[in-house]
Amino acid sequence: MFDMNPLALPDAQLQQWIMLFVAGTLGFIIGYVSRQRTIRHLEGGLAGTVRELDDCLRSPAPLAVAGSPEEVVVLNRIAARSGELNLDRIGYASADEADDLKAIVGVGPFLERKLHAVGIYTFRQIANFNQEDINLVNDVIEFFPGRIERENWVGQSIELAKKR
Template identity: 70%
Template sequence: MFNMNPLNLADAQMQLWIMLLVSGILGFIIGYISRQRTIRELEGELASTERAVDDCLKIPAAVVAAADNETLVLNRIRARANEINFARIGVASAANADDLKVIVGVGPFLEKKLHAIGIYTFRQIANFTQEDIDKVNDIIEFFPGRIERDNWVGQAAELAVKK
């Protein structure tokens, strides 16, 4: 019959070398693209890990006892006392402080927080505007809307008149 051996063709070896070269180039291109994608993914993970490490470094690593925790909170609050407009609500001192725990919703620790930012009297609380309420709520790290729900301003106004 006839003999159809492709290796007997004159340019068969040249075709084999060309196919080998093309497959090698395609393999290199596919590997290069795959490696670049892997590099981008790893760089993204590295960036997020670096941000997480930076966030961890910003947090103080000191372990504090429960009693010291109260002091830390009060110091953090005291540092923000200058954000309150005392020209509008009035200035008071510990010497003429009222018992703020009489107001429904104010407990002993909350009273300490209020004292830490310079709020000592019923009159000061009675002079709160909505802006003051929002600012004090944020500074003393209290539940949002709680000052309005417990009507601190109304209670303080009544207590200031009775005093």
């Protein structure tokens, strides 16, 4: 009497193909948007990790110095400000490459430790100082203004680097 078979309609197959196409398209769009959101999230996390790694590589390790507690406090305070120096321009060096900075007239043992605290280990680095670097190093290592120029650290470092 009453036949309700939807497959008996003349355009049933066309309707099924259209629904299959729409479902596939919607699935693709939803998957694409979800994947892009996941990629953005992962790239943000990667950028944060890269920044943390750069900060870790640029900041010197905490100082383990045998000396008076006041000296350790001063060196740690100076090390905390080491990021203010432009080591990209001056040059990077490690404690393994360290020159005897006390060979520069005016640099004593404590001042050498201060320079090491900010990442300055070699004559080559000091030879690369410009006026801005000199002023900044004076400020960061809490040294007498003008003394680096008066004692000609840059010139002495150039000569000592050549001898090395």
